[in-house]
Amino acid sequence: MTVTNKDKVIEAARLAAENAYVPYSKFRVGAALITKNGEIFQGCNIENASFGLTNCAERTAIFKAVSEGYCDFECLAVYGDTKEPISPCGACRQVMVEFFESDSKVILIAKDKSTVEMTVGELLPYSFTDLQ
Numbered sequence: 395m396t397v398t399n400k401d402k403v404i405e406a407a408r409l410a411a412e413n414a415y416v417p418y419s420k421f422r423v424g425a426a427l428i429t430k431n432g433e434i435f436q437g438c439n440i441e442n443a444s445f446g447l448t449n450c451a452e453r454t455a456i457f458k459a460v461s462e463g464y465c466d467f468e469c470l471a472v473y474g475d476t477k478e479p480i481s482p483c484g485a486c487r488q489v490m491v492e493f494f495e496s497d498s499k500v501i502l503i504a505k506d507k508s509t510v511e512m513t514v515g516e517l518l519p520y521s522f523t524d525l526q
């Protein structure tokens with residue numbers, strides 16, 4: 395990934411948080427992914443009165459891209475209004491495993507723009523992949 399693309403995906407994740415629908419938690423999260431051919435898809439968390447139906451920002455971005463016909467992703471950035479870089483939930487990690495390679499980069503971003511970089515494999519080691 396070029397330096398320009400890295401800056402772009404980080405900024406896209408930060409901006410995506412502005413659309414978060416969070417009347418219950420008030421906790422805004424934004425995510426952005428880059429496809430292997432350089433397209434960016436953004437997502438935000440979308441909450442629901444029944445709480446359990448909440449969709450995290452990461453899954454929103456991934457599902458948006460997949461539903462538009464893109465399945466090969468290079469990198470994911472996640473922004474939280476948090477002191478430390480945000481850490482994705484277990485459900486999102488499992489969805490990442492489905493669509494990213496194990497060594498794909500995940501950039502976690504805090505409110506002050508500090509980042510931690512991990513791979514999908516580091517976030518969910520020894521994951522369930524398929525039935526074969």
Ligand code: THU
Pocket residue numbers: 416419421423438439440441448449450451452472480481482483486
């Ligand atoms: N949330 C995300 O969107 N992504 C994460 O990585 C962690 C949690 C959302 C779900 C819910 O709307 C709010 O943050 C509080 O859990």
